[in-house]
Amino acid sequence: MNEPSSAQVWIWRVLVAITLAVSAWGVTQLDWSRVAPSWQFLLFALGRSWWLALVAMAIGIAAAMPLALLRVYGPPWPRRAATSLIEAVRATPELMIIFWVYFTLPVITGSQVTAWNAALGSLSVIAAAYLAEVVRAGLYSVPATQREAARALGLKPIAVFRLVVLPQALRNMLPALIAQLVSLFKTTSLVYAIGVMDFFRAVSVTNNAVYAPYPLYLVLAAGYFVSCWTITQVVRRFDPAYQLLE
Amino acid sequence: MDWAILWEYRAALASGLAITLAISALAIVGATIVGVLVGCLRGSKSYLLQRLTGTYTELLRNLPLIVKLFFLYFVVGLPALPAALAALVLHQSAYIADVTASGLRSVGAGQIDAGLSLGLKRWQVYRLVILPQTVRVMLPPMTSQYVSVIKNTSVVALIGVADLTFQTQQINVETFRGFEAATAATLLYMLLAGAVIGVMTRWQRRQVAR
Numbered sequence: 001m002n003e004p005s006s007a008q009v010w011i012w013r014v015l016v017a018i019t020l021a022v023s024a025w026g027v028t029q030l031d032w033s034r035v036a037p038s039w040q041f042l043l044f045a046l047g048r049s050w051w052l053a054l055v056a057m058a059i060g061i062a063a064a065m066p067l068a069l070l071r072v073y074g075p076p077w078p079r080r081a082a083t084s085l086i087e088a089v090r091a092t093p094e095l096m097i098i099f100w101v102y103f104t105l106p107v108i109t110g111s112q113v114t115a116w117n118a119a120l121g122s123l124s125v126i127a128a129a130y131l132a133e134v135v136r137a138g139l140y141s142v143p144a145t146q147r148e149a150a151r152a153l154g155l156k157p158i159a160v161f162r163l164v165v166l167p168q169a170l171r172n173m174l175p176a177l178i179a180q181l182v183s184l185f186k187t188t189s190l191v192y193a194i195g196v197m198d199f200f201r202a203v204s205v206t207n208n209a210v211y212a213p214y215p216l217y218l219v220l221a222a223g224y225f226v227s228c229w230t231i232t233q234v235v236r237r238f239d240p241a242y243q244l245l246e
Numbered sequence: 247m248d249w250a251i252l253w254e255y256r257a258a259l260a261s262g263l264a265i266t267l268a269i270s271a272l273a274i275v276g277a278t279i280v281g282v283l284v285g286c287l288r289g290s291k292s293y294l295l296q297r298l299t300g301t302y303t304e305l306l307r308n309l310p311l312i313v314k315l316f317f318l319y320f321v322v323g324l325p326a327l328p329a330a331l332a333a334l335v336l337h338q339s340a341y342i343a344d345v346t347a348s349g350l351r352s353v354g355a356g357q358i359d360a361g362l363s364l365g366l367k368r369w370q371v372y373r374l375v376i377l378p379q380t381v382r383v384m385l386p387p388m389t390s391q392y393v394s395v396i397k398n399t400s401v402v403a404l405i406g407v408a409d410l411t412f413q414t415q416q417i418n419v420e421t422f423r424g425f426e427a428a429t430a431a432t433l434l435y436m437l438l439a440g441a442v443i444g445v446m447t448r449w450q451r452r453q454v455a456r
Contacts, residue, residue, distance in 0.1 A: 005293065008292060008293040008294045009293060011294055012293065012294055012297050088432075088436065091393065091397075091435065091436045091439040091440070092397070092432050092435055092436065093396075093397040093398070093399075093400035093401075093411065093435055094397065094400075095400045095401055095403070095404075095411055096400055096411060096414075096428065096431060096432055096435065099411070099414070099415065099424075099428060100428055100432070103415075103418055103424045103428070104418075104424045104425045104428045107422075107424060107425050108425060182308070186309075186310035186311070187310075189310040189312050189313065190310075190312065190401070192312075193404055200310075200312065200313070204316075213320065213321050214321070217317055217321050220313055221309060221313060221317075224308065224309050224310055224313055225305070225308045225309055228307075228308035228309070229304075229308050232308065
């Protein structure tokens with residue numbers, strides 16, 4: 001690792017300082033009077049986006065576990081079914097999945113779903129498919145020798161999985177699991193298309209009411225950036241070298 | 247079920263597919279050029295360039311695609327197609343930059359020194375030693391990046407670009423045959439993703455065989 005030249009470090013610091021100062025000045029120049037009364041509404045909507053992401057994540061993990069186990073250890077036919085399900089969801093655009101659940105599923109089942117349930121349902125399906133791959137990678141990350149050693153010690157297959165494979169797999173997949181939350185949080189912005197009052201829609205609605213695009217776009221970008229960045233920092237805490245990829 | 251509706255709307259579906267295909271292809275090319283460039287700069291020795299490119303990826307990766315898309319379309323005021331293309335390129339180039347940077351990192355720095363000490367010029371070292379190895383490492387993650395681009399193009403329907411997703415919704419509104427239309431569109435998206443995966447996997451095999 002070569003030391004960065006101190007001149008460059010200083011140029012960078014000055015650049016950051018200038019950018020921050022100019023942005024701060026720009027923020028004060030904007031007209032906030034029309035946006036300010038809506039701050040509670042906007043904050044509440046941001047909370048709703050977080051809630052959507054977290055609940056979908058929880059349902060997703062619960063569904064991903066059996067899917068991944070089937071894909072890794074399952075008998076041939078269930079394994080193929082799980083694989084095709086995961087791959088089909090991963091190959092379909094997220095927006096299409098949301099439309100599927102909201103517009104198309106009621107036609108098949110004959111019963112209407114609310115936009116909120118459709119949003120939660122489609123996000124859970126998306127989360128389940130992607131998380132199943134994370135869990136699978138986690139299971140593969142435990143060397144086969146660990147399993148063999150545990151078997152040689154006389155543990156039954158279920159005990160081998162529960163006591164030896166799963167704890168190590170969980171530790172290995174933790175950064176990737178949290179990283180999926182970043183991606184899921186960004187995906188929640190798409191449910192605006194079916195009328196759910198998430199953060200994105202709340203900002204659009206406020207803009208339609210008071211017309212203040214510049215301050216509101218700043219709020220929109222800041223809300224998503226701070227949320228995702230916070231999750232990213234949590235991932236880095238667990239694994240500083242982790243490569244966030246989607 | 248009334249699958250004949252798809253035949254009736256074949257022209258709409260075909261034009262939607264054509265637009266999705268065109269946007270995907272342009273966005274893939276654009277995001278690859280920008281992303282690889284940013285990724286190479288990220289791997290440079292200059293502290294300033296590392297920080298600048300790091301900020302670029304950090305900023306773009308932590309914002310949802312439609313925030314960028316709506317910003318370019320509604321606030322900047324670009325026409326729909328350029329806004330869609332620019333948003334997709336900005337979005338994916340940040341990920342491709344990270345793929346490139348880690349690809350370059352995976353080829354040890356000792357290789358450059360070894361190449362130079364063999365008497366190769368610096369550009370020859372990159373062209374003959376570093377690039378072939380980096381490409382080999384990068385192909386699998388790039389495949390999933392390209393599939394992401396294809397899927398992400400569906401978002402352009404939200405600003406009124408008549409792509410495959412837009413046409414599906416149109417059929418749903420006009421005829422209430424959402425199921426048939428959504429099935430067709432989903433299969434077409436899978437086909438596109440499958441084609442990209444197929445081409446990239448073949449390329450990958452050729453790289454490994456060499």
